[in-house]
Amino acid sequence: MALEVRSHKGRGQNVRFASVALDISTRALEGTFDYAIPEAIEGQVTVGVTVLVPFSHRSAVGYVMATSDEPPKDVAPSRLLAVVQVLAPAAFGPHSAAVARWIAHEYACPLADAVRLFLAPGQKVRVTRESSDAPWELVAEKAAPADARWVSLAPGAQGFEPIRNASRQREVLEALSAGAMRLAELSATIPGASTAVNALAKRGVVTVETRRQIRGGEKTTLSSAHAPRPERLTQGQLAAVAAIDEARSRAAGDVVLVDGVTGSGKTEVYLEAIERTLVSGKGALVLVPEISLTAQTVGRFRSRFGDDVAVLHSRLSTGERFDQWDLVRQGAVHVVVGARSALFAPLANVGLIIIDEEHESSYKQDSSPRYHAREVAARMAQEWGCALVLGSATPSLESLRRCEVGSWRGARWTRVEMSERPGGAVLPKVSIVDMASQFRGGSRSVFSEPLRRALGGVAERREKAVLLLNRRGFANFLMCRECGCVPECPHCSTALTYHERTHALVCHTCGRSWPVRAYPDPSTRCPNCGSRYLGAYGVGTQRVEDELSMLLPKDVEVIRMDADTTRAKGAHQRLLEQFDAAECAVLVGTQMIAKGLDFPEVTLVGVINADTMLKLPDFRAAERTYDLLEQVAGRAGRGGRPGEVIVQTYWATHPAMQAVLAHRRDVFLAPELAERKEASYPPFSRLANVLVWGKNARAVGDASANMAAALREKVAGLPGWEVLGPADCVKARVKDRTRRHVMVKAPLDADLGGVVSECAAGIGRGMGINMALDIDAYDL
Numbered sequence: 001m002a003l004e005v006r007s008h009k010g011r012g013q014n015v016r017f018a019s020v021a022l023d024i025s026t027r028a029l030e031g032t033f034d035y036a037i038p039e040a041i042e043g044q045v046t047v048g049v050t051v052l053v054p055f056s057h058r059s060a061v062g063y064v065m066a067t068s069d070e071p072p073k074d075v076a077p078s079r080l081l082a083v084v085q086v087l088a089p090a091a092f093g094p095h096s097a098a099v100a101r102w103i104a105h106e107y108a109c110p111l112a113d114a115v116r117l118f119l120a121p122g123q124k125v126r127v128t129r130e131s132s133d134a135p136w137e138l139v140a141e142k143a144a145p146a147d148a149r150w151v152s153l154a155p156g157a158q159g160f161e162p163i164r165n166a167s168r169q170r171e172v173l174e175a176l177s178a179g180a181m182r183l184a185e186l187s188a189t190i191p192g193a194s195t196a197v198n199a200l201a202k203r204g205v206v207t208v209e210t211r212r213q214i215r216g217g218e219k220t221t222l223s224s225a226h227a228p229r230p231e232r233l234t235q236g237q238l239a240a241v242a243a244i245d246e247a248r249s250r251a252a253g254d255v256v257l258v259d260g261v262t263g264s265g266k267t268e269v270y271l272e273a274i275e276r277t278l279v280s281g282k283g284a285l286v287l288v289p290e291i292s293l294t295a296q297t298v299g300r301f302r303s304r305f306g307d308d309v310a311v312l313h314s315r316l317s318t319g320e321r322f323d324q325w326d327l328v329r330q331g332a333v334h335v336v337v338g339a340r341s342a343l344f345a346p347l348a349n350v351g352l353i354i355i356d357e358e359h360e361s362s363y364k365q366d367s368s369p370r371y372h373a374r375e376v377a378a379r380m381a382q383e384w385g386c387a388l389v390l391g392s393a394t395p396s397l398e399s400l401r402r403c404e405v406g407s408w409r410g411a412r413w414t415r416v417e418m419s420e421r422p423g424g425a426v427l428p429k430v431s432i433v434d435m436a437s438q439f440r441g442g443s444r445s446v447f448s449e450p451l452r453r454a455l456g457g458v459a460e461r462r463e464k465a466v467l468l469l470n471r472r473g474f475a476n477f478l479m480c481r482e483c484g485c486v487p488e489c490p491h492c493s494t495a496l497t498y499h500e501r502t503h504a505l506v507c508h509t510c511g512r513s514w515p516v517r518a519y520p521d522p523s524t525r526c527p528n529c530g531s532r533y534l535g536a537y538g539v540g541t542q543r544v545e546d547e548l549s550m551l552l553p554k555d556v557e558v559i560r561m562d563a564d565t566t567r568a569k570g571a572h573q574r575l576l577e578q579f580d581a582a583e584c585a586v587l588v589g590t591q592m593i594a595k596g597l598d599f600p601e602v603t604l605v606g607v608i609n610a611d612t613m614l615k616l617p618d619f620r621a622a623e624r625t626y627d628l629l630e631q632v633a634g635r636a637g638r639g640g641r642p643g644e645v646i647v648q649t650y651w652a653t654h655p656a657m658q659a660v661l662a663h664r665r666d667v668f669l670a671p672e673l674a675e676r677k678e679a680s681y682p683p684f685s686r687l688a689n690v691l692v693w694g695k696n697a698r699a700v701g702d703a704s705a706n707m708a709a710a711l712r713e714k715v716a717g718l719p720g721w722e723v724l725g726p727a728d729c730v731k732a733r734v735k736d737r738t739r740r741h742v743m744v745k746a747p748l749d750a751d752l753g754g755v756v757s758e759c760a761a762g763i764g765r766g767m768g769i770n771m772a773l774d775i776d777a778y779d780l
């Protein structure tokens with residue numbers, strides 16, 4: 001072994017100790033290991049640093065979770081090994097360390113997975129090989145961003161070939177091929193980078209220079225991004241700000257739910273609350289769904305707080321994210337606006353956490369650690385003694401429920417309603433169009449008669465329209481075009497999923513299946529009305545765009561926004577700017593257009609197919625549909641002109657449609673809550689999903705059955721616990737892997753993470769069996 005690691009003898013009084021979370025991929029570790037801190041590096045070892053430590057006859061990377069003057073009780077000091085080296089400076093403090101531990105337990109994931117959430121973007125420290133040529137380098141504290149040292153490829157780089165053993169140089173060159181990087185950042189991601197950079201600079205392959213620029217801070221030209229401070233706040237806004245003030249002053253992790261209709265001025269409330277937090281010398285974390293983290297939103301924060309804002313989201317390059325992250329860590333900015341992961345930004349003194357559109361399912365991460373940002377934020381607020389603000393026009397049933405009860409996990413939950421739009425803007429008029437009757441009337445267009453007429457009006461008056469095409473659940477079920485009927489499982493009353501390749505209707509709750517051939521096969525008839533139009537259901541944005549261009553005069557701009565047209569970096573932004581600048585235009589898009597857009601000239605919102613999601617085998621399907629419709633409806637009539645919303649559906653009587661029609665949430669909420677309570681689904685219970693997958697179908701079957709059996713044994717006789725399955729997943733085979741799942745329902749106060757991880761630990765996982773434990777699962 002190349003690195004000399006001596007065990008510490010534990011003599012002097014000045015010796016300190018560190019407990020370290022080891023980042024070892026082969027073992028799922030919840031615990032930490034204790035090490036002595038040698039005097040030579042005493043000053044460097046604090047909570048949050050990345051260290052190299054000896055572990056089981058080799059070296060391992062770990063993160064310091066705590067330090068202590070007291071030796072650990074269960075190990076003789078003479079047997080204690082010592083920290084070898086500090087690899088990266090502190091990325092988090094004791095509060096975050098506590099939150100990471102909580103995440104690891106709550107979401108049944110290895111502690112290192114939870115800790116990695118808090119590390120610098122791009123930090124990849126791992127033991128690659130052990131040799132004497134200093135594989136590790138101490139990453140120095142970064143210079144102030146104003147005089148950062150940048151490394152870029154020089155003309156001499158062309159054709160330069162590093163000698164065979166210079167793998168660091170090769171890594172550096174590869175990193176630089178995407179553009180210039182800061183030296184500090186190179187060093188944080190590639191151990192030994194600065195030595196390699198020096199060597200390369202001597203040969204004229206790279207240049208090192210001092211620059212004054214921080215990436216990730218682009219400005220916008222969108223007019224609405226520079227909304228001026230309003231002259232006075234509305235009654236609702238004042239009440240919300242007062243509730244937040246109280247929550248902040250109680251310093252106990254209280255939660256305020258700002259339940260405000262779209263356009264009621266929630267963002268203005270956030271800005272006001274942040275301002276007050278800054279005055280008190282603390283900082284604020286603001287989470288916005290990735291999809292609505294547009295220049296428009298960011299611009300509003302920047303126009304109020306200027307350079308005191310850092311922005312973090314996944315569309316930024318690693319370098320941009322690093323710069324923004326580093327600004328926060330240096331204490332140079334105090335407001336962080338970002339997507340889910342911005343929650344883990346290294347803000348020194350968190351005084352306020354805000355989660356906008358808190359109902360959004362994108363706040364649940366779908367890879368380990370499978371945390372929900374709302375739950376982590378609630379825990380963080382308690383840890384920091386600050387306030388958590390949740391905002392939405394369609395709050396999650398979980399948050400509504402907690403506010404009704406008044407508390408959750410020891411914190412107060414308060415709801416403040418904002419039911420009016422400032423300046424007398426009124427909520428748009430909504431109408432529902434029954435597409436089955438349009439079909440019976442002979443129409444085969446994706447546009448109903450009323451929507452066609454309304455679009456004509458927009459073109460005539462030179463206004464703007466937004467058309468939503470619901471793509472989730474696309475063509476995953478069969479539906480009768482004449483009566484709107486969707487075949488359901490007679491045993492589970494969940495919609496059957498249509499599998500085109502095997503021509504089968506499958507129930508993903510109980511596992512039964514039926515052979516079927518969809519329209520135009522003449523043998524298939526609707527089980528409800530006997531019509532032969534029982535077909536896979538769905539339309540694409542392309543088809544909508546084509547029909548639109550025939551329908552509208554040539555001088556109306558049609559802008560399409562979906563996964564295809566927004567793939568390129570900045571494309572999303574460009575399309576919005578194009579829509580903003582147009583005189584008369586129609587924006588056609590998928591879910592991504594429903595959120596947060598604030599264009600005063602939009603007078604018409606059309607929903608092409610409101611019900612595709614309703615039939616997903618997901619207990620939140622109705623909630624998601626209602627949320628989406630209410631959100632998209634809120635895009636109309638934001639300026640002076642009145643707005644109109646037209647919702648096309650095959651299921652006009654569904655409570656979600658009726659609630660949007662009446663602008664009354666209770667029309668949806670009352671039956672939905674009754675159903676959830678009856679079936680004990682969240683918010684009345686907790687739900688975990690254990691996913692098992694692998695190439696060997698039998699082994700997957702065995703492992704999922706064993707998991708179900710272990711869970712059943714563990715919770716037998718406990719009130720409120722229930723184990724469902726195993727059953728095939730909705731996507732039963734992905735990339736040649738068989739996928740099965742087991743669901744667990746548990747009471748609200750259950751230690752669900754603890755129970756599930758304990759049972760999973762006992763399941764044999766030979767033969768390439770993978771298992772994912774999803775606590776408080778969203779996608780089932």
Ligand code: ADP
Nearest residue numbers: 227230232233234262263264265266267268422
């Ligand atoms: P929400 O976030 O609830 O959708 P916004 O904060 O975007 O609402 O506000 C909607 C519009 O109303 C914005 O254009 C905003 O500038 C404006 N606005 C917000 N509060 C006020 C107020 N108190 N007086 C006048 N206009 C306001």
Ligand code: ZN
Nearest residue numbers: 489492507510
């Ligand atoms: Zn069934």
Ligand code: ZN
Nearest residue numbers: 480483526529
């Ligand atoms: Zn029918």
